Amino acid sequence: MSRLRITGGEVYDPANGVDGEVRDICIEDGRVVASIPDDAPRLDARGLVVMPGGIDIHAHVAASSVNGARRMLPEERVRDLAAAPELEDGPGRSGSGGTVPSTFTTGYRYAGLGYTTVFDAAVAPVSARDTHAQFDDTPIIDAGCFILMGNDEYLLRQIAAGERERARDYAAWLLGAAGGYAIKIVNPGGVELWKRNVREIRSIDDEVGHAGVTPRAVLETLADAADALRLPHPVHIHCNNLGVPGNVATTLDSMRAVEGRRAHFTHLQFHSYAGERGKAWSSAARQVIEVVNENRNLTADVGQVMFGPATTLTADGAVEYLLHASTGRKWLNVDVELETGCGVVPYEYRERAAVSALQWVIGLELFLLSADPWRVVLSTDHPNGGSFASYPELIRLLMDRAYRDERLKRVNQTMLAGSALADGIAREYTLGEIAIITRAGPARQLGLAHKGHLGPGADADVTIYTPNADRAVMFSTPRYVLKGGVVVVEEGQLRRAPATRRLHVRPAFDDAVTRDLRRWFDRYGTVSFDNYPVAPLRDPPVAEGA
Amino acid sequence: MSAASATVEHATCLGCGCTCDDIAVVVRDDRIAEARNACPLGAAWFGDGTVPGEVRARGASVSLDAALDAAAALLAGARRPLVQLAPDISCETQRAALAIADRLHALADGVTSSTAAGGVLAAQRRGRAGATLGEIRNRADLVLFWGVDPARRYPRFTTRYAPDPPGLFVPEGRAGRTVAGVDVGEAAAPPEAEPRVRLEDGEELDALTALRTLLAERTPSSSADALAKRVAPLAERLRGARYAVVVYDGESSVPGDTRRAEGVIALVQQLNARTRAALCTLRAGGNRSGAEAVMTWQTGFPMCVDFSRGTPRYRPDDGAAAWLRSGEVDALLVVGDARAAPVLPADDVPRVIIGPRASTATPAPAVAIDTGVAGIHDGGTAYRMDDVPLPLRPSVPGPRSALDVVGALAERVRRARGERGA
Numbered sequence: 001m002s003r004l005r006i007t008g009g010e011v012y013d014p015a016n017g018v019d020g021e022v023r024d025i026c027i028e029d030g031r032v033v034a035s036i037p038d039d040a041p042r043l044d045a046r047g048l049v050v051m052p053g054g055i056d057i058h059a060h061v062a063a064s065s066v067n068g069a070r071r072m073l074p075e076e077r078v079r080d081l082a083a084a085p086e087l088e089d090g091p092g093r094s095g096s097g098g099t100v101p102s103t104f105t106t107g108y109r110y111a112g113l114g115y116t117t118v119f120d121a122a123v124a125p126v127s128a129r130d131t132h133a134q135f136d137d138t139p140i141i142d143a144g145c146f147i148l149m150g151n152d153e154y155l156l157r158q159i160a161a162g163e164r165e166r167a168r169d170y171a172a173w174l175l176g177a178a179g180g181y182a183i184k185i186v187n188p189g190g191v192e193l194w195k196r197n198v199r200e201i202r203s204i205d206d207e208v209g210h211a212g213v214t215p216r217a218v219l220e221t222l223a224d225a226a227d228a229l230r231l232p233h234p235v236h237i238h239c240n241n242l243g244v245p246g247n248v249a250t251t252l253d254s255m256r257a258v259e260g261r262r263a264h265f266t267h268l269q270f271h272s273y274a275g276e277r278g279k280a281w282s283s284a285a286r287q288v289i290e291v292v293n294e295n296r297n298l299t300a301d302v303g304q305v306m307f308g309p310a311t312t313l314t315a316d317g318a319v320e321y322l323l324h325a326s327t328g329r330k331w332l333n334v335d336v337e338l339e340t341g342c343g344v345v346p347y348e349y350r351e352r353a354a355v356s357a358l359q360w361v362i363g364l365e366l367f368l369l370s371a372d373p374w375r376v377v378l379s380t381d382h383p384n385g386g387s388f389a390s391y392p393e394l395i396r397l398l399m400d401r402a403y404r405d406e407r408l409k410r411v412n413q414t415m416l417a418g419s420a421l422a423d424g425i426a427r428e429y430t431l432g433e434i435a436i437i438t439r440a441g442p443a444r445q446l447g448l449a450h451k452g453h454l455g456p457g458a459d460a461d462v463t464i465y466t467p468n469a470d471r472a473v474m475f476s477t478p479r480y481v482l483k484g485g486v487v488v489v490e491e492g493q494l495r496r497a498p499a500t501r502r503l504h505v506r507p508a509f510d511d512a513v514t515r516d517l518r519r520w521f522d523r524y525g526t527v528s529f530d531n532y533p534v535a536p537l538r539d540p541p542v543a544e545g546a
Numbered sequence: 547m548s549a550a551s552a553t554v555e556h557a558t559c560l561g562c563g564c565t566c567d568d569i570a571v572v573v574r575d576d577r578i579a580e581a582r583n584a585c586p587l588g589a590a591w592f593g594d595g596t597v598p599g600e601v602r603a604r605g606a607s608v609s610l611d612a613a614l615d616a617a618a619a620l621l622a623g624a625r626r627p628l629v630q631l632a633p634d635i636s637c638e639t640q641r642a643a644l645a646i647a648d649r650l651h652a653l654a655d656g657v658t659s660s661t662a663a664g665g666v667l668a669a670q671r672r673g674r675a676g677a678t679l680g681e682i683r684n685r686a687d688l689v690l691f692w693g694v695d696p697a698r699r700y701p702r703f704t705t706r707y708a709p710d711p712p713g714l715f716v717p718e719g720r721a722g723r724t725v726a727g728v729d730v731g732e733a734a735a736p737p738e739a740e741p742r743v744r745l746e747d748g749e750e751l752d753a754l755t756a757l758r759t760l761l762a763e764r765t766p767s768s769s770a771d772a773l774a775k776r777v778a779p780l781a782e783r784l785r786g787a788r789y790a791v792v793v794y795d796g797e798s799s800v801p802g803d804t805r806r807a808e809g810v811i812a813l814v815q816q817l818n819a820r821t822r823a824a825l826c827t828l829r830a831g832g833n834r835s836g837a838e839a840v841m842t843w844q845t846g847f848p849m850c851v852d853f854s855r856g857t858p859r860y861r862p863d864d865g866a867a868a869w870l871r872s873g874e875v876d877a878l879l880v881v882g883d884a885r886a887a888p889v890l891p892a893d894d895v896p897r898v899i900i901g902p903r904a905s906t907a908t909p910a911p912a913v914a915i916d917t918g919v920a921g922i923h924d925g926g927t928a929y930r931m932d933d934v935p936l937p938l939r940p941s942v943p944g945p946r947s948a949l950d951v952v953g954a955l956a957e958r959v960r961r962a963r964g965e966r967g968a
Contacts, residue, residue, distance in 0.1 A: 062843075064933060070842050071666075072673050074860050077846040081857035084648065091965065094648055094857050096846030102858075103843045126678070129927060129935040133637060134843050153714065195685065197788065197822045321818060330673035331815060335824060337680035337934070338714065344673070524714050526680040526707065528556040531567045531937050 003028050003036045004485060009045030009464060012435040013052065015444070015453035019432040025050060027460040030484035034456045043487075045464050048479055051435045052452050053116030053461030054391075055442040058236075058266050058301050059382040060313050061106050062120045062134035062143065064127040065334070065342040069100045069313050069383075072332050073346055076309065077101070082108070085494040092494065093139075099311045099383040107139035107497070111488050113391060114463030114478040117451055117503070120145040121236065121266065121381075122186060122315045124336045125152075126527060128178035129534045135502060140488050142451075142459075144503030144542075146236050147178045148315050150185030150218050151192040153338040154520055159217050160210035166516070168225040172509035173517070175231075177533035179504045181446075181542070182233035183226050186315040188218035190240050191341040194318035201240045204253045215240050216257045223261040229507040232447025232543050234262035234299070242267075242319050245275035248284035255291050255298060264445060265292070267303025267381040269363040281358055283419045285365035293371040299445045301379035304363035304394055305356065306386030310347045313384060317341030338524060349386065357411035359385075361421045367398055368425045373436040374444060391438070392475035398429040399471045434475075448503070448542070460485035506541040551579065554941040559584055560634060560921045561591030562700050563829035563931030564679075564707070571941040578922075578942060585701035591831070597923070598905050598916045599945030605910035610946070610954075617879070617898040617913040618958035624877030626854070627652040630866050631841070632882025633832020634902050634919050635948050636926025636938060640833075640840040642952040643881040646959055647853055648844075653875065654851045654858075656837035657886060659865030665796040665827050666838070666848055667862060668807035675815045677791070677824035678932045679706075684713035686824075687723050688787035690780070691739055692810060693730035693750070694795040700828050704736070708791065715789075726783060728753070733798070741779045749773060754809030757781050758816055789822045790814075796827035796931075802863075829931035832886060833920060836929035870895070880904075881952055883919070900951050915951050918944030 006025040011018050026036040060066050070077070076098035082105045085092035095105030110118055123131045123145040135143045149155055149171060158167040171183055189208025190201050196209060204215040219237065226235040239254045241247035251271040255263075265271070274284040292298050312323060317333050320343025324331030332344040349356040363385070370376035378395075382388040397404045408421065416422040429437070443452020450459045462482040468474035481489035486498045514529075521529040557569040559581070570582035571592065578595035581588060601613045608616075621627050629647035631640050631654075647654035658666060668674075677685075689709045696703035704710050712719040727735025731747035745753050756774040759765075760781040784790050792814050796807075810825060817823035829835055838848040845851045845858035850866075852859040866887070869875050875895055880887050882901040897911040904914040918924040923944025929935050 067839055067842050068933075070846050071838070071848050072670060074670055074847055074862075078860050081859065083856040091645075091649055091960065093645065093844070094853060095844070096858055098846075102846040105846075126680075126934055129937070130839070130929075130933070133641075133927065133935070137641065137844060195681070195789070195822060324673075324815075325819065330671065331675070332669075332673040333675040333818070333824075335677035335681040335685075335822075337678045338684055523712075524680070524684055526678075526683060527934065527936065528567050530556045531558070535937065 001029055002485060003040035004043055005036060005040050006043045006045050006050060006462065006464070009048050009050035011050045011454065012432050013454040014432055014436045014440040016455045025454050025462065027485040030460050032454050032456055032458040032460050043480065049431065049465040049467055051463050052439040052454055052458070053463050053481065053483065054114050054438045055446070055452055056115055056118040056379065056382070056388065057377055057442040057445060058121040058379045059118055059388060060120060060122060061118055062103065062131045062138060062145070063123045064130045065122065065313050065315070065344060066100060067130070067134065068332050068334065068342065069311050069344045070102065072330060072344060073098065073100065073311065076346070087494060087497055089496040089498065092497065099309055099387045103134050103137040104139055107141050108494055110388060111140040111481055111483065112492065112494065113388070113476065114481050115141065116461035116481070116483050117142045119143065119181065122146065122148055122184055123178065123180065124148050124340045124342070125174050125178040126337045126339055128180065132179055132502070132534055132537070138500070139497040140483055140500065142501040142503060144181035146182045146184035147175055147180035148184050148186060148340040149174065149222060150188040151340050153192065156189070156192065156208070156210055156213050159221050160213045164221050164224065166513055167221050168228055169509040169513035171222060171225040172229050172507040173513055176506045179502065179534045179537050181503050181505055182231060182236050183222050184236045185218060185222055186238040186340065187240050187242065188215040189213065190215070191315060191317055194341060195335050199318050204240060204250060204257060215254070219254055219257045223258045223263050227261050230543070231505060231507065233445065234264050236264045236266055238266050238316065239271045242270045242316055245273045245277055245279070245281040247271050247273050248287055251288055252291055255295065260297065262297055265298060265300045267379065267385070268300045268366055269303040269305060269359060269385065272362050272366065281355065281415050282417065283358065283362045283365060285362045286369060286420055289366050289369045292376060299375045301377050302363050302366050303379055303381040303385050305349050305359040306380055306390040306394060307349050307351045307356065307360065308386060308390070310349060310386050311344065311383040312347045313344045315340045315342055317343040319343065320345050323347065337526070351411050354412045354414040358415040360411060361416055361419050364397060364404070365419065365421050368427045369420060373433045374441045376437070377441040377445065378437045392472040395434055395475045396470065396472035399434065401426060401428050502537050502539045504537055504541050505543045507543070554939050557939045557941055558921050558928060558936045559588040559591060560831045560833055560928055561588040562831040563835060564700055564702050565831070565928060565930035565936055566702055566706060567936050573941050576942050587701050592922060595922055595942035597902050597919060597944060600905035600914065600916050602905050602910065602914045604912060610915070613913050613915055614954055614958050617955055618962040620877050620896055620898060620912055621650055621879055622959055622962035626874050627877040627879060628866060628869055628875045629654045629879045629881070630887055631656040631837040632880050632884055632887045632901060633657065633834055634883040635833065635881055636920040636924060636928060637833065637836040637840050638926040639881060639920070639948045639952055640837050641844065642949060642956060644840060644844050646879070646952070646956050649959060651853045651856055653869050654841070654853060655849055655866035656841060657834055658838055659849045660801070660867050662796045662829060663801060663849065663862070663865070664804045665807040668804040668811050671804070672808060672811050672815065674811045674825055675818050675823060676826065676932070678934055679930065682791050682824060682826055683707045683711055685715050685789040686791040687716060688726060688783060688790040689723055690726040690728065690784070690790065690792045691735035692728045692792055692794040693733040693735070694793060694828060695734055695736045696793070696828060697736065699830070703828070724783060726780060741783060743777055743780055751805055751809055753777050754813055758813055761785060761816055784817055785820060787821055790817055791824050791826050793826045793828065796829050827931065832883065833928035835931055835933055836927070839929050839933060881948065900955065901948055916945045917948035917951055918946070920948070924948055
């Protein structure tokens, strides 16, 4: 039996109402427990800040698209090579970084920031096997993935035929077959249209390839499915018209469309633009966040843009074509198997560029005008808005108004007229609120009962920081990181890489769908139906159907 | 085992990069009697499922323990070892082999650098607009074979993917698609291709430029005028396609020359300004695409990795063949079927071969450990030419699995280097 008492730390455990109180955390066999014997080993945390391990609700770390990005962009990694860490529990592995690091480096660097759980937000089901293999080579962090469904031709046809129950059964089957955790929608119907060379969606009531099938119908169907299947995380939505000026209309319509259902809207920043294509852009952050604030069925992550290099990488293929055409930078596109799409273009957000500055401001506005940190959490849509390595800097921007205002003065002001941030927002996030938007909030949104808190029964994933007025310094170099009760990082040094866990669901469905699917696969598939599901995962599902 | 026959359905064939997963392998007396649905190339790849099961050191039979000890000593003592991922092993085995390379601070490579580097390097300059094979099957209304007829090296490509089978958006199948062709010297498109352009070898790059000029609706330079006239009908058809697919042979690249691949990539990317188009790069079998994927996620680079300084340095201008030629390599570990590895240099480089038919290599390697073939005797995962991962369904018992042997070797290498265990 392994035990550890973390003593005397200032604990931030918002899920249990603990906001900076000094108390001990007791750990036994990888879990937090109420008490352990006094003679158990101790870890002295006096004067230090103790939080649950970080949880990234939306990142791209292990999909086929991610490996496509690595392959296309060697130049950003040859400048950032990483030697194998000297670990106490086995050989470490070397790797390479940049904005899309190799798998081992991804795991080590997340852990180095105090993150212990990460979700890959966009996995094509036909390639799910690839994602699980990459996860197997991603050390320390527990991981799960969201399965792309919003442009799946079989699903669209069920909607067209009015077979919404069949659509739900399909979603359930697909989650199990892919070893996924949640239903993901990317540009509902829009990716299928891109494959048909239709590059614009005006509203969520446009038809997308089939009579009666619209983005609205896709949103409704899959939001209903996630609710009916009692999935731990609601449908995870990347709206139509990402990155397009004026897209606020689509975003707000999409939020209204899922009224009465749970829904998570991802990387809101990229969907909060007023203005018109080819004309001026401006911030619509206030409009969007007010709707989120008022509607408790909605959760969101921000998708903050950070200045510096990024890799844009999405199932939203049409967006990447536009970026390629406008920047002239290299471009990867993969249309995937009647399921989804994929595009990758490298990008750089520059302080002096008007659009970059506007995007940076909009993200911060969303954070600072959010009324409920439990429902609006931190992300950069890694690596789209910037690397996860920039999270400490982002935390500093949220916690330190003087620093933020100083940075704001340096950015291009062209498009900032009328912006709430430019007008001045005094809010500074507290440590407790940071603990919510990086741990407790994502855990609650994801329905992860054993993560994001430090109460009895929780996974003993713990991050311990040395307080520092410079919050970027504080959050970039944790004093200790524990994963499942094991010290994995100490003063910036990786110590151990314990076994990781796969987070997935296996909802029940009416087996009639598989008979129909066999016919569909026989006719249109290039992978045998029997070869499609991933091998059974070692870890039991987080949620399972009856 | 009894004489009864059994059939393994949905087996995956690694005979070429098509990676057909609809093979029914009929087994009698632990021998493959038939590989139903397989093409001749696939049937030859399956064979009757018999492979040698020897363990040898310098040509003499030894115990597996002795062979592993000898291999570990040789590799751990080498100054500049090279680990090569050869065909016919699973991704799981590739991952384990690359872990050894990392620990040894070795050079590491697959076979791509010797046969298909042009496409990889070109895509690192420009990216590429592609699609999975299912998308091509279901959507392509124009298939342009650029200097390749898949019939010989990718026999089921045309019947399984395009242009023959009906697709969701091409319900008429072949009748619903235009098959166009460009012959480049001796490299001819399928005989049925029409429209068709015949190019001399030296004309290919100019033809690609001329096509792009026409598609951009710019006026070709007068010197290119004649060529532009010849490719103009093709440009017209490409422009008019709903979803055009350009198929070319990724295995035909001339080492060090990325111009052809770049030209084809640029053409397809440009087509997407007006219509939709995808490039389909044909790749050979044996899970070589898997080796690229594994190297990419583990190191960040798809081939030509040098771990000698403790980090994965990318050396795309070199690679296994160049390193062997240079004489710097003092020990070679081949994991996979060594027959498909690059031509070996002077016999004085000691070799450890772990893989199918290792014992048949000549001259006799320092250590040869025969293993099963991925997809025939060993399970695991392999990647199709379009990077779609597929499960392997072993059908007959074989010698020890490659994954087990590589795992055992990793442990011995650690011990030989005096390191802590996993």
